[in-house]
Amino acid sequence: MKKALKVIGIILLLFIAALVILPFALKGKIVELVKTEANNNLNATVDFSDVNLSLIRNFPNLSVKIETLSVIGVAPFEGDTLAYMDDLALTVDVMSAIRGEQIEILSIDLHRPVINVKVLADGSANYDIAKESPEEESPDSDEAGDESVKLQIQGYSITDGRLVYDDASLGFYILLDKLDHEGSGN
Secondary structure, three states, X not given: OHHHHHXXXXXXXXXXXXXXXXXXXXXXXXHHHHHHHHHHHEOEEEEOOEEEEEEEEEOOEEEEEEEEEEEEEOOOOOOOEEEEEEEEEEEEOHHHHHHOOEEEEEEEEEEOOEEEEEEOOOOOEOOOOEXXXXXXXXXXXXXXXXXXXXXXXXXXXXXXXXXXXXXXXXXXXXXXXXXEEEEXXX
C-alpha cells in the first residue's frame, strides 16, 4: 500500500512539474512564431513585449497574457496606431484547442486598450489589415474538408479603454474615453 502511494505521489509531482515547466520551455518558440505569423499575414506591424503562458492560473485551461501589444499600420496608414494595450489576457480551453474543431475562448480581457479606427474619404479603412489569401486552384478543394478555425467566446472585458472612430467618408467622429465594458455570449 505504501509503495502504491509513493508511485501515485511521484506521478502527481511529475504532472505538476510538467504544468509549471512546459510553458517556460516553449515560450521563446511561441513568441517568435506568433510575431512572425502575425506580421506575415497582416498588412500591419504587430509587436509585443512579452507573453506569459500558464496552465496553473486557470487549471485545466491555458492562460495567455500578451504585454504591451501594438498594431501599427502600413501604407496608406503608415505609422498610425490601430491598437495599443497594456495587456491582452486570454483563457483558452486546452482540450478544445487540441481537438481543433472549435477553439473555445473562455475569456478575453483588454487592459487599457487604445483603439483608433480611421476611414479615409475613399472608403479605405485602417482596420482592413488581413492579407488576401491565395485562391485554391482546384475546384474540388471542398472535398478535403473545411480548414477554417471556429472560435467560441464565452466572455470579454475592456478596462479603462479609449476608442476613437474617425470616418472621413461619412464626416463622423466619436471618442469614447475611460471605457469599461464586459459581456458574454457566443
